[in-house]
Amino acid sequence: IRTTAWVLVGLALSMVVVAAAVSMLGILPFSVPPIAFILQQSGVPVSWMNFAIAVAVLSVLNSQLYGASRMLFSLGRAERRLHWLGELRGSSPRIAVLGVGVISLLVFAFFKLYMFQTFIAATTIASSCLLLVWLMVFFSYLRFRQQAAPLRQSDRTLASWPAWGGVVLVLGVALSTWRLEPFELTLMIGAPFLLVLCLVYTLFFRLR
Numbered sequence: 262i263r264t265t266a267w268v269l270v271g272l273a274l275s276m277v278v279v280a281a282a283v284s285m286l287g288i289l290p291f292s293v294p295p296i297a298f299i300l301q302q303s304g305v306p307v308s309w310m311n312f313a314i315a316v317a318v319l320s321v322l323n324s325q326l327y328g329a330s331r332m333l334f335s336l337g338r339a340e341r342r343l344h345w346l347g348e349l350r351g352s353s354p355r356i357a358v359l360g361v362g363v364i365s366l367l368v369f370a371f372f373k374l375y376m377f378q379t380f381i382a383a384t385t386i387a388s389s390c391l392l393l394v395w396l397m398v399f400f401s402y403l404r405f406r407q408q409a410a411p412l413r414q415s416d417r418t419l420a421s422w423p424a425w426g427g428v429v430l431v432l433g434v435a436l437s438t439w440r441l442e443p444f445e446l447t448l449m450i451g452a453p454f455l456l457v458l459c460l461v462y463t464l465f466f467r468l469r
Contacts, residue, residue: 326361333357340466382450389451392435399427 280295289298300310334354337346346357372379402424438444 326358326365329361330354330357333360342466381446385447385450386454388438388444388447389455392431393455395431396428399424399431 276296276299279299283289283295283299289295293301331354333346334357335347337343337348337357339347346360347354348356350356368379368383372383403421406421406424435448438447
């Protein structure tokens with residue numbers, strides 16, 4: 262995993278350096294994205310690029326299907342009212358996978374009917390959820406540090422600083438969306454959506 266991460270980081274940085282160099286040399290057409298221009302000039306056949314893009318898209322779809330279905334499966338195992346989501350059929354959570362598939366088809370149908378509105382809503386909600394996940398990761402780490410093997414107060418404080426730094430960075434990114442026009446709707450749509458989810462969960466599962 263570490264090797265893969267370094268390779269991806271190196272590849273991304275190399276592409277950024279080459280794109281910046283091409284832009285500074287003045288040979289980049291104004292209407293063409295730098296990455297697309299570099300790929301065109303590299304001589305890579307279009308069919309190869311289409312294949313690579315198709316593999317990447319399928320990989321993302323597969324990971325999203327796996328993650329979402331396992332999340333529903335875990336929720337079904339944790340909540341009695343949703344126990345049917347936590348059932349196994351043939352040693353696999355088929356009901357959870359089917360539920361994710363139905364939701365995906367509904368989103369796709371809305372996208373076909375209301376393309377712009379669905380795209381904005383899906384993008385802002387996904388961005389808000391991503392920021393929330395990172396916040397939960399850092400807060401979970403802090404909680405883990407509190408419940409882990411006893412440490413001296415100074416050691417515990419030192420170990421907690423990176424997590425608090427991550428919290429500050431995530432909040433800074435969230436607040437910066439208000440200042441950037443392409444992302445200004447992120448919190449305006451995503452935050453109310455998350456609040457509604459919390460209210461629904463509290464009313465239907467925790468208060469009964």
